[in-house]
Amino acid sequence: MSHVVTLNAGSSSLKFSLFTLHKDDPVAICTGAVDRIGSPEATIAAKTSDGRVLGGDGVGPIADHVAAMNRVLDLLTQWFPKAEIVAVGHRIVHGGPDHDRPIQLTPDSLRALEDLAPFAPLHQPYNLQGVRAAIERFPQAVQVACFDTAFHRHHPWVNDTFALPTEYYDMGVRRYGFHGLSYEYIADHLAKTAPLLHGGRVIVAHLGNGASMCGLIHGRSVGSSMGFTALDGLPMGTRCGQLDPGVVLYLMQQKGMTADEITELLYCKSGLLGLSGLSNDMRTLEQADTGAARRAISYFNFRARRELGALAAVLGGLDAVVFTGGIGENSALVRERVCVNMGWLGIELDHDANTEHARIISTPLSRVQVMVIPTNEELVIARAAARFVYPHMYEALLDKAAARTG
Incomplete structure (x- = not known):
């Protein structure tokens, strides 16, 4: 065979x-x-x-x-x-x-x-x-x-471009989006198991050492938190996530850092590791329970909440949220803090179901269904x-x- x-x-x-x-x-x-x-x-x-x-x-x-x-x-x-x-x-x-x-x-x-x-x-x-x-x-x-970029290749132009002269877009400087294989699996899984949700407006939170969020309509990507590189959007294990480009100019012009040094900083020394000074692993930070570890986790959750709201606006509403990836599938703490006080968006978390890592972790009355689906x-x-x-x-x-x- x-x-x-x-x-x-x-x-x-x-x-x-x-x-x-x-x-x-x-x-x-x-x-x-x-x-x-x-x-x-x-x-x-x-x-x-x-x-x-x-x-x-x-x-x-x-x-x-x-x-x-x-x-x-x-x-x-x-x-x-x-x-x-x-x-x-x-x-x-x-x-x-x-x-x-x-x-x-x-x-x-x-x-x-x-x-x-x-x-x-x-x-x-x-x-x-x-x-x-x-x-x-x-x-x-x-x-x-x-x-990983293929799933996002049919974004609307406004979600694909930067406000730079158009020749840069033509030379490939654009928002690509990543984690596409994970999003493709979730979209196919929803089509088989929850076709009504698949046909609606879904935000998938792929949270792990690399982290991003994607907005889907009818199973197709219309917006992603990641952009030109896998640095953008949410903070990650060792990557900074969204950053004012002026910070890079400052580090170059005022601190004399080289491109290689800045690359090392942004890709390898930032994110959860940089904020905590301890680890890039969410499991380690949750167990450590130090002040720096708690601040790193709080920042991660804050940015995830912010991106959730932004993508809901891109979608024009929200029918479901799916957590996946190493953190999304396994950290009840992160899921709770991302969803808490999100009733204005239609999210009502079932705390017992979340603690038990159930497949559906929203309450029966929640307007938005919140799910945990292991990616494949x-x-x-x-x-x-x-x-x-x-x-x-x-x-x-x-x-x-x-x-x-x-």
């Missing part, structure tokens, strides 16, 4: 899966993650679909994403020596202005994607390193790129890869993807 490997590199993690290609939909037989890459506390954990544990905690230091990629591919080969890998699907953060759907990777397309690395320096290089590692390990497999970017990637290998077998999935992109 044919199999697909998916590789999903985040800023400090690597998620991986092995899928069997069944007739109706790819089925995961193994899922796992390398967490806290670059930290002495790095871990690898994986399990099969029947719950069998294949990896364990306490791995120790994993220096970088290259080491993590090679370790994962070694383990998959050991765990499933008979697997026939026909395709490898890759999450590629930035696809630029031209890619609104997945592509099969070629040497030329790889070179073009390398040119986009300055737009996503915490992700794009690692994504492409994963491609090269997979090509070396599985040279006969189809390599498929799935872009790997399934979105596997579906895309499967379409390239067996287009007739997955014709229905292909039709759905075409409908989304218009």
Whole structure:
């Protein structure tokens, strides 16, 4: 039976899966993650679909994403020596202005994607390193790129542009939006499980080490908190989020900081880490309960509330809010503080359901339904890869993807 490997590199993690290609939909037989890459506390954990544990905690230091990629591919080969890998699907953060759907990777397309690395320096290089590692390990497999920016490529112009001279827009300086694979999964999930909500106005809060929010109408993105790069919008684990561009000018002109120093500051030393002086991990901050940790969490929640209100205005109203991502799925504290006193927007939180991490955490009388839905970017990637290998077998999935992109 044919199999697909998916590789999903985040800023400090690597998620991986092995899928069997069944007739109706790819089925995961193994899922796992390398967490806290670059930290002495790095871990690898994986399990099969029947719950069998294949990896364990306490791995120790994993220096970088290259080491993590090679370790994962070694383990998959050991765990499933008979697997026939026909395709490898890759999450590629930035696809630029031209890619609104997945592509099969070629040497030329790889070179073009390398040119986009300055737009996503915490992700794009690692994504492409994963491609090269997979090509070396599985040279006969189809390599498929799935872009985080593709889901947002049909934004209205006013949500896509900056108030700069138009030639900059033409050269690619525009709002791209990210986390598109996660939003695509949530949109498809709602279409199957809550079609009335899917047809309405939904804000999805993808909250994790990377964080953003997206406004959907009929399952299509019309607004996103992220912009030209994955720096914009909400504060994140180590990224600053929204920032007055005058701050960058000040740091350059008055403090003499170089572009590399500012890049390091904004991407790697800011966000929850910079505010708390302790950690970029929300779990650590909630447990620490220091003054600085509480302030960092409060700022994160404040910005999320502000973006929620802004996107509700973009949508012209609100029917549902979906929390997803590592923080969105697991932090009852963050969900509560984002939703508290939001009755004016139609949100009424059920505190017991929220504490229990229920799927629906709003009260029955809430005008806006608030949900917690675990995202599954790997399934979105596997579906895309499967379409390239067996287009007739997955014709229905292909039709759905075409409908989304218009």
